[in-house]
Amino acid sequence: MGLLVTRGTERHGGRTGRAAFRLLALALATALGLVVGGVEASSADAASVCAGRPAKTVKFSTGELRVYRTRSYACAVAVAAKPGKRRPMSVQIQPRGGRPVIDSGSFTQQAGPVTVHALNRCVRASGTISGKTGTTGWILC
Secondary structure: OHHHHHHHHHHHOOHHHHHHHHHHHHHHHHHHHHHHHHHOOOHHHHHHHOOOEEEEEEEEOOEEEEEEEOOOEEEEEEEEOOOOOOEEEEEEEEEOOOOOEEEEEEEOOEEEEEEEEOOOOOEEEEEEEOOEEEEOOOEOO
16 A cells, blocks of 8 residues: 555656545445444344335334335245344245245344345245244235
8 A cells, every 4th residue: 555655656756645644544434334333233223234215114012023125026024022032033025925934043233135036926924033024915916
């Protein structure tokens, strides 16, 4: 990195070198902010792993089921209301006439994402966290 700044300084009398240094410092500060912010991300940020726009949210006592939709796919994730210790969670999504896709296990924050091809198909989804369940019924028809 020092070689790049030195070359810019020699060609332009030091102005480019200072600008490059400031740009580098800004980039490092931004990256550090993203890393620190990423550690403290809330449960609302957890569902960003699904592509598309939000189609349906079903709240239940221990969390919520979020369903997202693109033109061809539907995605679901179950997010805990209070992330923390490991507990049983599962999420499933099923296109009409197809088999369900399921993610289940012991998680701290969310189960999923699970995605199905849903072009011109209804889907139904359900999410369970610590024995409490939220379901959508047939949607996106």
